[in-house]
Amino acid sequence: MVDGPVSSNIVRSESQVTTAQRAANLGHEGFTVWFTGLSGSGKSTLAFAVERALLERGVAAYVLDGDNIRFGLNRDLGFGPEDRTENIRRIGEVCRLFQDAGMVVLTAFISPYAADRDRVRALHPDGRFIEVFVDTPLELCERRDVKGLYAKARAGEIQEFSGISAPYEPPNNPEIRIDTTRQLEACVQTIVDRLAV
Secondary structure, three states: OOOOOOOOOOOOOOOOHHHHHHHHHHHOEEEEEEEOOOOOHHHHHHHHHHHHHHHHHHOEEEEEHHHHHHHHHOOOOOOOOHHHHHHHHHEEEEHHHHHHOOOOOEEOOOOHHHHHHHHHHOOOOOOEEEEEEEOOOOHHHHHOOOOOOOHHHOOOOOOOOOOOOOOOOOOOOOOOOOOOOOOOHHHHHHOOOOOOO
């Protein structure tokens, strides 16, 4: 993994608009809300529901969904450990740009490695990265599996599947832990209340 830019003939440009000016214009500050959990845990469902709740409050919010990103920005990546790390690195950089622009960006990525999530957190100013652990038991994720991925993984048809043939490292100290056996509305309210936007 490369730690810095490969190119040497680049110079960072600075905006003439401050973070405070963006917040004043939008009426809120930017955040990255990082949903992590197993496949089928409810990350996307929850992220899209929070996005709607925020938009109804006049908050500029947008969801970056794991599958959707792999159709475009990260279509060149597979699911091995190095590709998963690069997937999360790229998304972390995009999130930092959204957050700097004053938006609330919500992600829905398994992001199985704690070190990758920690690197994304480190890109953000203090308090602007909110990790949400969608804490759903593996058995329930398998029961919810509309794509049939767990069955394929258990049959050996899918390699490197988080929670089955590849690791998933749950967060030790997420800002929010969501029990998706609760009603969706209650889960959404917990997150919206925490953001206080």
